[in-house]
Amino acid sequence: MPDPALVVLIGAAGSGKSTFAATWNPSQVLELDAFRAMVSDEAGDQQATADAVAAMRTVLEARLTRKKTTVIDSTNCERAVRAGLVQAARRHGVPTVAVLMGTPVSLCVIRQTARTPGRAVPADTVRAQHTAATAAFPGLRGEGFDHVVFADQLHRLEPLLQRASD
C-alpha cells in the first residue's frame, strides 16, 4: 500500500472492518462508531450520524493536510460517501485505496447475534449493505480509487491479531 494513503474499508456490519483496522496504529483509524460515541455517548445512535460524520471529516481534513495515512472504518457502502472521501484525498494529492471486505454475508449476519442489542444491526440492513458493497466492487477504479483490494484472506491475520490482543 502507498504511504501516505487514504484507505477506505468497504463492508457490511460484522464484516470485520474494525478488526482489520486494528492492524494499523490506532491514531490512523477514523471509526464512525467511535465518533458517534464521542458526540452522543452511544456508538449505535443512528440519530448522531450526521454530527459524527461532520466531526470525522474535520479530523480527516486535518490529517490529509499533514499527508498522514488514514483508514476510514465505516461501512462506506454508498457511492456518494465514497465519492466525498475520494474528492478529499484528491484535493490533498493523497492516493486512495479501497478495501472490499470479502466476508460472506451469512457470517456478517451471524456475528450480529453476539453483539449487545444497541450495537446489533438488523439482518435486512446487513444484507442490503453487503449487496451494495459487492455491487460496487467492479466500479471502484472508475470511482477514482487508485488501488482496489479484495480482502478475502483475513483469517491469515488471525495469529497476528491474537498476538496484538495478548
Ligand code: GTP
Ligand atoms: P461494524 O462496526 O458493525 O460495521 O462491523 P465491523 O465490520 O467493524 O466488524 P468487526 O471488526 O467488529 O467484526 C465483527 C466480529 O467478527 C467481531 O466479533 C470480530 O472479532 C469478528 N471477526 C472479524 N474479523 C474476523 C476474522 O478474520 N476471523 C474471525 N475468526 N473473527 C473475526
Ligand code: MG
Ligand atoms: Mg466496526
